[in-house]
Structure formats: C-alpha cells, structure tokens
Amino acid sequence: MSTPTLTELASKKCVPCEGGVPPLPPDEVEALIQTVSGWSLTADGKRIRREWKAKNFVAGLRFFDKVGELAEEEGHHPDLHIEGYRNVAVEIWTHAVGGLTENDFILAAKINEVPIEQKRS
Numbered sequence: 001m002s003t004p005t006l007t008e009l010a011s012k013k014c015v016p017c018e019g020g021v022p023p024l025p026p027d028e029v030e031a032l033i034q035t036v037s038g039w040s041l042t043a044d045g046k047r048i049r050r051e052w053k054a055k056n057f058v059a060g061l062r063f064f065d066k067v068g069e070l071a072e073e074e075g076h077h078p079d080l081h082i083e084g085y086r087n088v089a090v091e092i093w094t095h096a097v098g099g100l101t102e103n104d105f106i107l108a109a110k111i112n113e114v115p116i117e118q119k120r121s
C-alpha cells in the first residue's frame with residue numbers, strides 16, 4: 001500500500017463499514033499514524049487519539065459540536081472526552097471491525113481541520 005498524504009486523506013470520504021473486513025495491519029497503521037499530525041496510537045493499538053487543551057468548557061463543547069457535524073457527514077463517529085473542564089480528547093476506531101481502518105485516519109485528518117479555541121500555553 002502506498003501511504004496517502006494528509007491532504008489525500010482529508011479529501012477522501014469515509015465508506016460505510018458493515019464489518020467483514022480485517023483491521024489494518026500494524027505496518028499500515030504505523031505508516032498512517034505518521035501522516036495524521038498530532039494523533040497517537042493507544043496502548044492496545046486499536047484506536048487513535050489526540051488531545052487538546054481548550055480555552056474553557058464551552059470552547060471544548062463548541063469543538064465537539066463541529067466534530068459531531070463532521071462525523072454525521074462522514075457516517076463515521078469518534079469517542080469524545082472532556083475532563084477537568086478543558087482537557088479535550090478524541091479517540092477514533094472502527095466499531096464494525098474492532099480496530100482501525102482507513103476511515104479512522106480520514107476522520108482524523110478532517111478533525112485536524114476543525115478549529116478549537118485553545119488555552120494560550
């Protein structure tokens with residue numbers, strides 16, 4: 001597989017996933033995770049995760065609202081976490097295969113384009 005660039009991933013569309021396909025093999029996951037800046041693989045290798053420090057609670061929720069719209073458009077949905085009122089995390093995996101597929105990386109690339117008001121570090 002030739003690894004798509006971030007731009008190529010962001011211009012793709014998630015495909016409906018009814019399962020029956022294997023998760024991506026580790027070498028392809030490794031290549032793709034390098035492409036989606038800011039995202040990392042969870043310890044179990046089954047999800048990708050990115051964290052942000054939002055300006056405040058409402059900024060985090062506004063970000064989630066935009067991510068929610070995107071997820072509905074893509075038909076592929078992340079897990080959203082907000083803790084300590086401004087610590088925002090998004091995790092993505094393909095439920096239908098219990099692991100990672102290209103859909104997850106397409107969504108991650110698109111989430112990278114969603115604005116979030118961040119705390120000045």
Ligand SMILES: C[C@H](O)[C@H](O)[C@H]1CNC2=NC(N)=NC(=O)C2=N1
Nearest residue numbers: 016017075076077093094095096
């Ligand atoms: C038919 C439709 O593609 C499925 O129900 C979608 C909905 N959103 C989804 N989101 C994620 N993350 N994984 C899935 O397997 C999934 N399946």
